[in-house]
Amino acid sequence: MRFLNATLPDGSRHDIEVEGGRISALLPVSTSAHDGVDLGGMLVLPPLVDGHIHLDKTLLGLPWIPNQSAGNTVSDRIEAERRVRAARTVPEFETGSNLVRQVVASGTLHMRTHVDVDNQLGLRNLHEVLKIREHFRDLVTIEIVAFPQSGILRSPGTAELLDEAIAQGADLVGGLDPVGIDGDLDAHLDAIFAIASRRGVGVDIHLHDGGDAGLTQILEIARRTEATGLQGKVAVSHAFALGSVSTDSVTRAADTLARAGIAIMSHGPGGATIPPLKLLREHGVEVFGGSDNIRDAWSPFGNGDMLERAMLIGYRANFRHDEELALAFDMVTAAAARVLGLSDYGFKVGGPVDFVTVEATTLAEAVATRKRRSLVVKSGRIVAKDGALQTPLPR
Numbered sequence: 096m097r098f099l100n101a102t103l104p105d106g107s108r109h110d111i112e113v114e115g116g117r118i119s120a121l122l123p124v125s126t127s128a129h130d131g132v133d134l135g136g137m138l139v140l141p142p143l144v145d146g147h148i149h150l151d152k153t154l155l156g157l158p159w160i161p162n163q164s165a166g167n168t169v170s171d172r173i174e175a176e177r178r179v180r181a182a183r184t185v186p187e188f189e190t191g192s193n194l195v196r197q198v199v200a201s202g203t204l205h206m207r208t209h210v211d212v213d214n215q216l217g218l219r220n221l222h223e224v225l226k227i228r229e230h231f232r233d234l235v236t237i238e239i240v241a242f243p244q245s246g247i248l249r250s251p252g253t254a255e256l257l258d259e260a261i262a263q264g265a266d267l268v269g270g271l272d273p274v275g276i277d278g279d280l281d282a283h284l285d286a287i288f289a290i291a292s293r294r295g296v297g298v299d300i301h302l303h304d305g306g307d308a309g310l311t312q313i314l315e316i317a318r319r320t321e322a323t324g325l326q327g328k329v330a331v332s333h334a335f336a337l338g339s340v341s342t343d344s345v346t347r348a349a350d351t352l353a354r355a356g357i358a359i360m361s362h363g364p365g366g367a368t369i370p371p372l373k374l375l376r377e378h379g380v381e382v383f384g385g386s387d388n389i390r391d392a393w394s395p396f397g398n399g400d401m402l403e404r405a406m407l408i409g410y411r412a413n414f415r416h417d418e419e420l421a422l423a424f425d426m427v428t429a430a431a432a433r434v435l436g437l438s439d440y441g442f443k444v445g446g447p448v449d450f451v452t453v454e455a456t457t458l459a460e461a462v463a464t465r466k467r468r469s470l471v472v473k474s475g476r477i478v479a480k481d482g483a484l485q486t487p488l489p490r
């Protein structure tokens with residue numbers, strides 16, 4: 096089987112030969128007639144990777160629900176979400192499945208989702224997302240972070256629930272603003288690092304706290320990461336603080352983060368400071384991208400399109416040159432794949448027959464124009480065409 100007439104990111108044109116479920120060769124474009132799927136010179140990209148999504152929060156597919164947050168703090172939004180959740184009648188399996196279908200149509204085949212765990216919800220949302228993961232297992236890989244959205248100390252019993260979430264199938268333990276939400280850096284980090292150490296899993300902490308207070312927390316996360324031997328398995332999501340302290344401070348922090356193997360996730364925030372992505376990358380820190388909230392009680396925006404997310408990250412970071420846009424693209428593909436520990440990822444000879452095609456001549460153009468994906472191919476099968484899922488697929 097062949098896919099004909101592909102443009103690769105280096106500008107070369109090839110036919111893609113497939114054998115035994117793998118890409119077996121990249122051949123010169125055939126001049127004679129050949130059976131196969133004609134890609135028409137479209138740019139071929141590796142599958143997109145969403146390093147931070149919330150499948151249990153989205154309201155996608157429901158009638159519009161206005162944002163109900165009374166203020167602009169994380170605590171205000173936690174309260175607003177409780178009200179929205181109390182009123183919803185459609186299970187998270189349905190809305191989360193709507194989101195999975197939408198993101199697959201835009202070329203995302205791997206994701207890390209955070210799932211709310213607290214002493215009101217218990218593990219209900221985890222069970223919904225585990226059902227989603229099972230339902231779509233042939234289409235997407237879904238890594239699950241057990242996320243203490245209501246805090247750990249503020250929501251007694253949550254530490255035990257996080258531990259049980261790992262036992263029941265979550266892959267990482269999450270955290271949330273140890274100082275801003277729980278008011279106790281050590282107690283919050285004691286709880287999650289104890290679970291991570293005991294269960295042998297990674298950590299991904301939401302950290303909105305800004306300025307020097309936020310930086311102190313990031314440095315303590317780095318210290319504990321090294322102390323517990325979790326280098327390469329810890330991420331800090333948002334890390335707004337890295338964008339709101341002095342260049343000297345963030346440069347020193349970058350070296351510390353690189354040594355501790357801590358990755359930084361940014362979604363290109365609209366209302367907060369963004370970490371200095373290029374500086375971090377230059378100092379050896381893994382930076383990766385994610386959607387974060389999509390049409391939920393936190394944000395009315397988002398669509399799960401990771402090319403659009405790369406554009407938003409680039410826009411927010413004031414990227415202009417092609418190599419800068421290539422960094423934004425890397426954040427939603429290879430870098431996110433490394434953070435998720437995907438062992439079988441990438442468009443290459445010997446690799447899986449997973450790819451996305453888009454009308455563009457370079458990666459930078461793909462990010463800037465973020466045109467609809469002409470094809471999404473998973474395991475050699477066309478699963479979406481021109482932004483629409485193909486049937487039959489999991490519902």
Ligand SMILES: [Zn+2]
Pocket residue numbers: 147149209301332387388
């Ligand atoms: Zn989040």
